[in-house]
Amino acid sequence: MASSKAQAGQTLWAKMPKANAELFALTYGSLVTELVRDYEDPIEVNAQLERIGHSIGVRCVDELLSKADSSNLGSAVTQCGNLRDTAEVVSKVGFRMFLGIQAEVGGYSQDQRSFSIYLQENPLSTFVELPTIGDEQSSSSPSGGLDDLRKLKYSNLYCGVIRGALEMVNLKVECTIVRDTLKGDELNEIRVELKEVLSDGAGDDYKEE
Amino acid sequence: MSRSSTNILDRPLGRPGGRAEGSVVSLSAFAYIYSELVQYHQQRAASISELERRLESAGYVVGLKVLEMIAYRAKETKRETRLMSILHFVSSSVWKSLFGKAADSLERSIDHADEYMIIDYEPIASTFVSVPPDLGQLSADAYVSGIVAGVLDGAGFSARVTAHSVQVEEGEYTKQGGNSIPGIPPRKDKAVFLVKFSPEVLSRDAALER
Amino acid sequence: MTVHAIHIFDRKGKTLFTKRYTTTKQQLMQDAEQVSEQRKLIFGMLFSLRELVGSLTPEGGSPALQSVKTGAGTLHCYETISGLRIALYTNNNPVMNTLPGARAAGGESTSITSFQTALKYIYSEIWVECVVRSPLYRPEDIQVDPLEGRDNNAGRFDIKSTNFEVKLDAYLSSMPWFR
Numbered sequence: 001m002a003s004s005k006a007q008a009g010q011t012l013w014a015k016m017p018k019a020n021a022e023l024f025a026l027t028y029g030s031l032v033t034e035l036v037r038d039y040e041d042p043i044e045v046n047a048q049l050e051r052i053g054h055s056i057g058v059r060c061v062d063e064l065l066s067k068a069d070s071s072n073l074g075s076a077v078t079q080c081g082n083l084r085d086t087a088e089v090v091s092k093v094g095f096r097m098f099l100g101i102q103a104e105v106g107g108y109s110q111d112q113r114s115f116s117i118y119l120q121e122n123p124l125s126t127f128v129e130l131p132t133i134g135d136e137q138s139s140s141s142p143s144g145g146l147d148d149l150r151k152l153k154y155s156n157l158y159c160g161v162i163r164g165a166l167e168m169v170n171l172k173v174e175c176t177i178v179r180d181t182l183k184g185d186e187l188n189e190i191r192v193e194l195k196e197v198l199s200d201g202a203g204d205d206y207k208e209e
Numbered sequence: 210m211s212r213s214s215t216n217i218l219d220r221p222l223g224r225p226g227g228r229a230e231g232s233v234v235s236l237s238a239f240a241y242i243y244s245e246l247v248q249y250h251q252q253r254a255a256s257i258s259e260l261e262r263r264l265e266s267a268g269y270v271v272g273l274k275v276l277e278m279i280a281y282r283a284k285e286t287k288r289e290t291r292l293m294s295i296l297h298f299v300s301s302s303v304w305k306s307l308f309g310k311a312a313d314s315l316e317r318s319i320d321h322a323d324e325y326m327i328i329d330y331e332p333i334a335s336t337f338v339s340v341p342p343d344l345g346q347l348s349a350d351a352y353v354s355g356i357v358a359g360v361l362d363g364a365g366f367s368a369r370v371t372a373h374s375v376q377v378e379e380g381e382y383t384k385q386g387g388n389s390i391p392g393i394p395p396r397k398d399k400a401v402f403l404v405k406f407s408p409e410v411l412s413r414d415a416a417l418e419r
Numbered sequence: 420m421t422v423h424a425i426h427i428f429d430r431k432g433k434t435l436f437t438k439r440y441t442t443t444k445q446q447l448m449q450d451a452e453q454v455s456e457q458r459k460l461i462f463g464m465l466f467s468l469r470e471l472v473g474s475l476t477p478e479g480g481s482p483a484l485q486s487v488k489t490g491a492g493t494l495h496c497y498e499t500i501s502g503l504r505i506a507l508y509t510n511n512n513p514v515m516n517t518l519p520g521a522r523a524a525g526g527e528s529t530s531i532t533s534f535q536t537a538l539k540y541i542y543s544e545i546w547v548e549c550v551v552r553s554p555l556y557r558p559e560d561i562q563v564d565p566l567e568g569r570d571n572n573a574g575r576f577d578i579k580s581t582n583f584e585v586k587l588d589a590y591l592s593s594m595p596w597f598r
Contacts, residue, residue, distance in 0.1 A: 038253075
């Protein structure tokens with residue numbers, strides 16, 4: 001089962017039109033720079049990155065599902081009986097299809113409600129070193145100084161993307177970056193914790209009657 | 210990209226983060242990030258022209274870095290000093306390394322000697338944008354024009370670069386292959402990046418001519 | 420004309436896109452509020468039916484709701500795993516309604532595209548390509564504009580991606596059952 005997902009991820013990745021990874025990394029860098037300049041507080045920047053990721057997640061899940069479906073990989077990807085299956089899809093299909101990278105999954109908790117995604121490489125943080133103050137062109141450096149930016153979770157976007165995407169399939173999760181190569185760890189680890197399985201329901205518009 | 214750090218200097222620039230040069234992500238992933246960049250600036254911009262200016266300045270910073278990167282990798286110590294060669298550098302090397310293909314053409318303006326046009330029939334930044342009426346003539350390629358300006362300025366050719374969306378004339382260009390949907394006309398616009406060099410650049414180039 | 424209308428709902432039942440291809444006298448008299456009320460009923464019906472069908476379907480079977488048919492017309496629907504629902508309201512076309520979807524999807528060059536295949540195509544090739552990936556699309560921003568609902572643009576939302584409608588129209592009208 002696990003290998004069929006890895007295969008599905010590879011098939012989908014092969015079909016995706018490509019863009020230069022450096023342009024991607026620099027564009028993300030420009031977004032982070034802007035956030036750091038506007039919000040100054042790294043904790044707030046982390047929250048904003050998560051929010052932005054969420055907005056990407058709720059969109060890209062549609063792309064993943066529809067591409068898997070039209071490649072006749074529907075059953076391998078979309079029938080998730082448990083959180084393990086979901087975790088495999090996120091890592092083996094999601095990360096592979098959009099970023100072309102190998103992501104491993106593991107570290108399941110006893111109750112099977114949380115797991116970790118491990119990334120050896122991180123396309124978002126190419127060229128990045130923390131703490132950073134944007135770059136030479138920044139007109140104003142954040143007042144917090146360098147120390148403060150150590151709290152910045154540069155790749156916090158991933159957390160939001162995963163949360164947003166899983167929310168669309170009725171799984172409410174919380175993600176945290178627990179290990180980060182930018183902070184000297186040997187790999188990136190994103191911890192995903194299932195909070196609640198949501199039930200289908202109509203929105204507020206339908207509640208007044 | 211702080212210079213004050215040590216660790217990053219130990220890594221070879223040619224293979225950032227251990228990934229091979231020329232590595233790719235999906236165009237979708239880029240489109241999502243770019244989307245968010247556009248949205249972020251849109252929320253903070255009071256007008257379309259301000260939004261474009263914000264995108265341009267975001268691109269400008271990227272352009273400066275791109276220049277460094279490509280120049281480093283070219284393993285050549287020589288620097289482009291002539292106007293035409295820097296334009297060729299932008300429309301071929303820079304375009305290839307960023308967009309995986311050379312720009313479709315490079316033209317000199319007939320009316321203005323200081324103006325050049327780089328033309329791209331399938332510009333990456335606006336591939337997924339269709340500008341809604343209430344945003345007027347927003348050019349989503351403003352980001353790319355900022356990159357071009359950054360590269361040029363970094364190389365010592367200061368110029369004003371603007372992006373324009375121009376209708377492709379009948380039969381001017383046909384996309385090869387692609388997943389065109391039956392019954393749906395192909396993309397109708399091309400992106401024209403208008404490069405207007407500053408007077409001192411032109412006079413310097415004229416001096417080199419002699 | 421066979422196709423009367425198309426609606427796209429998000430998982431919470433909010434209308435993301437709606438368009439009428441035919442207008443009857445009755446519909447002309449409806450104001451925006453009634454139209455929006457009607458869409459709520461459509462979503463509500465699809466939602467409840469899905470719940471019901473789900474509880475009736477034997478283990479392992481697919482509970483996907485495909486169409487609802489009345490004497491006057493058929494509502495074709497397609498629901499994605501992410502909860503997006505596309506509903507296409509057409510009249511009853513005897514030829515099309517008996518056409519098995521599986522055969523059409525099987526890639527026979529002569530077969531006519533079934534409604535299910537068409538809806539799937541609208542989702543994966545038009546919605547995802549045009550709307551989801553447009554930098555200017557923000558799901559939470561899509562709103563009914565009650566002031567616009569009077570004229571020909573009845574009930575059209577600011578989908579922030581004009582390409583979607585153009586491509587949708589082109590695709591639908593290329594279908595043999597459109598007219």
